Amino acid sequence: xxxxxxxxxxxxxxxxxxxxxxxxxxxxxxxxxxxxxxxxxxxxxxxxxxxxxxxxxxxxxxxxxxxxxxxxxxxxxxxxxxxxxxxxxxxxxxxxxxxxxxxxxxxxxxxxxxxxxxxxxxxxxxxxxxxxxxxxxxxxxxxxxxxxxxxxxxxxxxxxxxxxxxxxxxxxxxxxxxxxxxxxxxxxxxxxxxxxxxxxxxxxxxxxxxxxxxxxxxxxxxxxxxxxxxxxxxxxxxxxxxxxxxxxxxxxxxxxxxxxxxxxxxxxxxxxxxxxxxxxxxxxxxxx
Numbered sequence: 001x002x003x004x005x006x007x008x009x010x011x012x013x014x015x016x017x018x019x020x021x022x023x024x025x026x027x028x029x030x031x032x033x034x035x036x037x038x039x040x041x042x043x044x045x046x047x048x049x050x051x052x053x054x055x056x057x058x059x060x061x062x063x064x065x066x067x068x069x070x071x072x073x074x075x076x077x078x079x080x081x082x083x084x085x086x087x088x089x090x091x092x093x094x095x096x097x098x099x100x101x102x103x104x105x106x107x108x109x110x111x112x113x114x115x116x117x118x119x120x121x122x123x124x125x126x127x128x129x130x131x132x133x134x135x136x137x138x139x140x141x142x143x144x145x146x147x148x149x150x151x152x153x154x155x156x157x158x159x160x161x162x163x164x165x166x167x168x169x170x171x172x173x174x175x176x177x178x179x180x181x182x183x184x185x186x187x188x189x190x191x192x193x194x195x196x197x198x199x200x201x202x203x204x205x206x207x208x209x210x211x212x213x214x215x216x217x218x219x220x221x222x223x224x225x226x227x228x229x230x231x232x233x234x235x236x237x238x239x240x241x242x243x244x245x246x247x248x249x250x251x252x253x254x255x256x257x258x259x260x261x262x263x264x265x266x267x268x269x270x271x272x273x274x275x276x277x278x279x280x281x282x283x284x285x286x287x288x
Contacts (some may be wrong), residue, residue, distance in 0.1 A: 008090050008252040009081040018046040024064040034063045051081045054076050092248040096114035110230030112172040112264050125196035145231030163204050171207045177214045194285040211273035220263050
């Protein structure tokens with residue numbers, strides 16, 4: 001069977017199967033043997049250029065020792081990947097949507113991100129992340145301290161894999177001054193966060209952080225944040241639109257991603273330069 005057209009649904013399925021295979025410590029050759037196919041077929045599927053019949057999918061899930069809840073999620077992904085459907089956006093309503101966001105993050109070769117009022121996830125320090133999680137306590141069911149620490153560990157490990165992983169990435173992140181000002185009443189939190197960003201800049205040559213000053217009234221993205229994932233010659237770019245609550249929303253239509261790319265470029269024109277941004281962060285740290 002030849003390569004199928006790459007769709008977002010097929011890419012989500014492929015990235016999920018790749019993650020499950022790697023977690024299980026299985027090779028692509030082992031996966032191919034399990035479904036009686038050539039290794040090239042497994043490569044196609046993991047690259048989002050093919051689908052699997054249900055029986056082959058079950059063989060892979062057995063090989064990867066996937067538990068029952070995640071099996072249901074993967075089956076739903078596979079069912080969606082087999083369908084031909086017209087849509088404007090892909091809305092991820094399945095469990096553990098954060099994991100599929102992380103799969104895209106890990107697979108991307110370029111990431112551009114902006115949030116209007118919080119520190120973007122790839123720059124968040126452990127103490128800042130703990131503060132963000134704590135702000136949701138009582139809105140949903142309260143999380144046990146151990147669960148909160150597990151979530152923080154997961155997020156920091158994800159950050160480390162993205163910033164320091166084997167696959168080189170170009171990271172261009174806009175940090176709104178609003179997010180910094182919101183922390184000024186808590187000096188230790190602001191200090192930790194600024195030190196964390198400056199440390200990341202020292203460690204990661206491929207990371208660019210630009211500060212968007214308060215008062216940038218011509219900002220076309222003041223109402224919401226977004227992330228754009230680029231994949232080079234391995235696939236078309238995908239955009240993620242941030243929401244306060246609700247399912248994850250992705251855009252893969254060329255026109256939609258083009259609009260968000262132009263919005264990001266406009267926001268970046270309003271920022272301080274990377275050198276000016278670093279100087280601003282260092283100056284603010286001295287004032288804490």
